[in-house]
Amino acid sequence: MIPKEKFYRAYMEFFETAERKRRWNIFDDVPWDKLSAVANSEERAIRIETYCAEEMYLPDYNVAGVEMTRGDFGLAWFQTCWTHEESRHGLVFREYLIRSGLRTQEQFDKFETDTFSRSWKPPFTTRRQMTCYGALQESATYLAYKAQKDRAELENDKTLETIFFFVSRDEAAHAGFYREMLALELAEDRSGTLADIAMVIANFKMPGDGLIPHYQEHLRIGGGGISARQFFQRAVLPTLKYLGTTRDELKGAVTLALGAAS
Numbered sequence: 001m002i003p004k005e006k007f008y009r010a011y012m013e014f015f016e017t018a019e020r021k022r023r024w025n026i027f028d029d030v031p032w033d034k035l036s037a038v039a040n041s042e043e044r045a046i047r048i049e050t051y052c053a054e055e056m057y058l059p060d061y062n063v064a065g066v067e068m069t070r071g072d073f074g075l076a077w078f079q080t081c082w083t084h085e086e087s088r089h090g091l092v093f094r095e096y097l098i099r100s101g102l103r104t105q106e107q108f109d110k111f112e113t114d115t116f117s118r119s120w121k122p123p124f125t126t127r128r129q130m131t132c133y134g135a136l137q138e139s140a141t142y143l144a145y146k147a148q149k150d151r152a153e154l155e156n157d158k159t160l161e162t163i164f165f166f167v168s169r170d171e172a173a174h175a176g177f178y179r180e181m182l183a184l185e186l187a188e189d190r191s192g193t194l195a196d197i198a199m200v201i202a203n204f205k206m207p208g209d210g211l212i213p214h215y216q217e218h219l220r221i222g223g224g225g226i227s228a229r230q231f232f233q234r235a236v237l238p239t240l241k242y243l244g245t246t247r248d249e250l251k252g253a254v255t256l257a258l259g260a261a262s
């Protein structure tokens, strides 16, 4: 068993950085007064709306996360802190859609009812598998948001640039925490953790994929997704490198796990 103290210490480090360096708020830190300088488009509306929908399943993400981590101080408090940080993401996208005029209140209300008519279910069953998923999903989300920050910078869109700077920085911090947790799992049970990582990579999809109608199509129209190649090269490979493992070792662990199961 991984000593609980390790989770607690990792969380305290995460929380200290979050409190001292990473806090932001939608009231004072986003330049809403720069909104009118940028021409709106339906393509932009679809892109932000898709991100907003994905962030709006937070109640479901939270329920699953709390259930898996309750009973462990460090992990349960991380989950709670994570939920608070993620709550700002859906909120800032919602405010953007309304304040920019890209969506009317009536349109958003309809979108909200439709989004909440479905619910997200965790794609994997154990805490360790969900830790693998968290590390990859947060990395992929970081990459998508960072690309949006760079794009907004090129388009001289200060409002979106600021929003995506804050949300991408949060996602990077979340990915970092999950990677650290994964390193603890690996030190505890190397072959079992590697088999889980391989399984999660093989079955990976973003939370909105299959849940939000026309998810892939809307990301394509809005220019909001990342390619499978980018995901592999910039999320999977750096995670494996951080953990000190390779694709070959992963394959070996899968063969071993399959052999033990047969």
Ligand SMILES: [Fe+2]
Residues within 6 Å of the ligand: 055, 086, 089, 141, 167, 171
């Ligand atoms: Fe988020």
Ligand SMILES: [Fe+2]
Residues within 6 Å of the ligand: 086, 138, 141, 170, 171, 174
């Ligand atoms: Fe996140």
